[in-house]
Amino acid sequence: MRSFSFSSIPNLEDLSFSSFSTSPNGESRSYGTGYSRGLVWMEKVHMYLIDPEASILLKEIAELMILAGHAPNMCRAYGETRHNMLMRCLSLLDVQIEQKSYDNPAAATANGACSMQLYEKNQKMWIQALKVFVSTILPEERNSCAQIFGCDRKVEEDCFARATTRCTGELLTFGSMMANVKVNDQQHHKVPLLLQMHEELLKLQPTINNLMSGEAKGVISEQASMLLDKLGKEASSLLLEFLNVCSNLKPWQNTVLDGDILPLTQHVVGFVEQLNEYSDMIDLILLLTVEKEDKEITKSPWERYVLMLLARLQVKVEEKAESYKDERLRYIFLMNNAMHVLKGSGSSDLSMSMWDDQNRQQFVIRVEQYATAYLRASWTGALFQLSDQAVPRELPYEIRSTNSVKKSMKKFNSALGEISRVQTTWKVPNPQLRQHLRLVILQHVFPAYRAHLRRPRPGFHMEKHVKYTLDDIENHVLDLFEG
Structure with missing residues (x-):
């Protein structure tokens, strides 16, 4: 040697x-x-x-x-x-x-x-x-x-x-x-x-x-x-143990005030993305003895595991959402978490077979439903003040054109101020979703507000009661959801 x-x-x-x-x-x-x-x-x-x-x-x-x-x-x-x-x-x-x-x-x-x-x-x-x-x-x-x-x-x-x-x-x-x-x-x-x-x-x-x-x-x-x-x-044992962990977590004592993504959601999505690299090997070692519908039988053990994991995550997210007393913020929270899972499913790190059109469409629909529920809960009251229905029909025309219009404008200004003050602190971390929400809000508010300002009212000077211009409203909306 x-x-x-x-x-x-x-x-x-x-x-x-x-x-x-x-x-x-x-x-x-x-x-x-x-x-x-x-x-x-x-x-x-x-x-x-x-x-x-x-x-x-x-x-x-x-x-x-x-x-x-x-x-x-x-x-x-x-x-x-x-x-x-x-x-x-x-x-x-x-x-x-x-x-x-x-x-x-x-x-x-x-x-x-x-x-x-x-x-x-x-x-x-x-x-x-x-x-x-x-x-x-x-x-x-x-x-x-x-x-x-x-x-x-x-x-x-x-x-x-x-x-x-x-x-x-x-x-x-x-x-x-x-x-x-x-x-x-x-x-x-x-x-x-x-x-x-x-x-x-x-x-x-x-x-x-x-x-x-x-x-x-x-x-x-x-x-x-x-x-x-x-x-x-x-x-395999640790994978199944993680399923149980997601199912048995106790309710959180502290509520995040801005509606941001749940840490558990981020952890689960990151865990799935990390393990997907080894999906073929997991298929060899993972044996799941669970009853599945016929449509799930064709999926691999790894795909079935991920779907089970996401289903249990959804239960925990909805459980956490109940701690939000503000209905509007509750929908923001649900939407953020569903969007985070949807974004993870579109990652190049995940196989397309796991996220077929049906699975992805379910999350797309879920995000849209939460967004619609948020818009209804948050903006319906304010937009109602801009409609003719906000002015009682049983009152004479002159009165409807003065006192009632003044009250409706005051209520709208107050509602917009509250939304701007509160929801600016709420958080929508996904930039595409944040911009989409703002755009949808403007598409609903702009036409109604513009029509309200231009509606003919003989003898009534609307400009004296206008607190926000269209540009002001746009700036307020664009400041929302920054956290």
């Missing part, structure tokens, strides 16, 4: 990914799920591999030892030596398993759980280590064994198995521990991380099977399959 002076490395235990995040020219090069792969870092990995030039000399020694009948002892010595070196290499990749970890995966964390930040860091390290170990280290070790022990196929397989089986098993065991670890934050945040681990292992499993052989192949293949099954079951 190469001769290295480890004393030249100040802190061998600090050789983690954070030390090799950039290349010599200062440019970060992406690799895996977030860590960078630099030339310096690859040099550290290759420190633990066998130099091809040394393989030539080792081959001559191995052939002599095999001829002399020392193959069993040689295999044991080689396997133990290389195992120790590869375990050091795993330590370089920050994969370190202590004996206490087998009994308590979260032994080093407080209260038996770790932070989400730490969990994500370890998860990324594991994926990175798995990629490097399977794609680089194992093939290199396999080539070295072929070069050194190629004269005897059985010896070659034995040496490779002894050198790599336990290391590979340790790496898979670390992944299994990751599936068990609890996090301090909500557990469902682990789902995308578990799916990433599942996806990477599933892609690398054929390579592992091709490199291994004999009894070692059976052991590692079984362990990899068990880990895939464990990751899938844990992700």
